Amino acid sequence: MIISEIFRLYLGLIGGLLTVVGLILFVLSKAFHKDVSSIWNIYRGWLIMVPIFLIFVLLGRVVFIIGVLGLSIFSFIEFSQATQLNRSRWITYMVYIGIISVAVLALIRNPPTGFFGAYGMFMALPVYVIGLIVIVPILQNQHQGQLQAISLGVMGFIYFGWMFGHLSFLVDSSYADNYVLFIVFAVQIADISAYNFGKLFGRHKLRSNISPNKTLEGGIGALIVSLCLPWLFRATFPEFGPLQLVLTGLIVGVGSQLGDLTISLIKRDMGIKDMGTLIPGHGGVLDRIDSLIIAVPLFFHMTRYFGALYP
Numbered sequence: 001m002i003i004s005e006i007f008r009l010y011l012g013l014i015g016g017l018l019t020v021v022g023l024i025l026f027v028l029s030k031a032f033h034k035d036v037s038s039i040w041n042i043y044r045g046w047l048i049m050v051p052i053f054l055i056f057v058l059l060g061r062v063v064f065i066i067g068v069l070g071l072s073i074f075s076f077i078e079f080s081q082a083t084q085l086n087r088s089r090w091i092t093y094m095v096y097i098g099i100i101s102v103a104v105l106a107l108i109r110n111p112p113t114g115f116f117g118a119y120g121m122f123m124a125l126p127v128y129v130i131g132l133i134v135i136v137p138i139l140q141n142q143h144q145g146q147l148q149a150i151s152l153g154v155m156g157f158i159y160f161g162w163m164f165g166h167l168s169f170l171v172d173s174s175y176a177d178n179y180v181l182f183i184v185f186a187v188q189i190a191d192i193s194a195y196n197f198g199k200l201f202g203r204h205k206l207r208s209n210i211s212p213n214k215t216l217e218g219g220i221g222a223l224i225v226s227l228c229l230p231w232l233f234r235a236t237f238p239e240f241g242p243l244q245l246v247l248t249g250l251i252v253g254v255g256s257q258l259g260d261l262t263i264s265l266i267k268r269d270m271g272i273k274d275m276g277t278l279i280p281g282h283g284g285v286l287d288r289i290d291s292l293i294i295a296v297p298l299f300f301h302m303t304r305y306f307g308a309l310y311p
Helices: 005-030 037-058 061-083 089-107 119-140 146-170 176-201 216-232 242-270 285-289 292-305
Strands: 205-207 211-215
Touching (some): 037 176, 061 146, 061 242, 061 285, 146 292, 176 211, 176 216, 176 242, 205 216, 211 216, 211 242
16 A cells, blocks of 8 residues: 555644644643533544544545545435435435445546546436436326425435535546545635634624624635645645636635535524534534535536646
């Protein structure tokens, strides 16, 4: 097993950050007798998620794609339960077929190009899956309440299968470790930056009816940090010029917050705080990956447009 220099870089960086944060929490708790129990829960969640993510990256494209598939399925399960889409069993089955199809298309080789990942079919897949979804009530000869079920099914596949599934195609690129490690790391840093800037400087609500705890100052802080990250990790993008680095920062800063707000909107409409309880201190799987859902496909298509995705 060959470990790339980029993987070593991010392994050291993430390990160092977790160590420093753990020491800070320990000192605050023991020396200053601060109540940091809620933050400890979040920290323990990271201690579970980070090693799993790094192991899946280290084990290669097949294992990583299967991991993305698992996250997509768990996210859709949480979404379908929260929205009660799971009552429409056959529509949920069609969405599962679509999500699994994304993973299959990422795994197979594309004969015309010789690269892994049937990109053309992946781009056309929403047409077929939406067709499968809308044919369900037609075959069942039902119409009452079907518009809502169809809409939720389409959104479930597009969001958690197709858009998030771009991560599986990103790992098929020549710079798989570089791109995957950066986009996941940067999006999480953007989330943390929004929280900290909001706590320190927050005065104005960003979208009070959707996510009352988010502030405009936190959003601006996250955007500034995101714009700096591609330059700080310039070694991750040997093929990027200044324009691509700026666009990468904008994609992380804007895309991550838009993805988070979108899921917050759904949760607010459903009257729930978290989509699940699987991850201690973080809620469900969907609560943790929501910031990636829009940022990943935007980053994928930006790199592909500029010819940096494949040699």
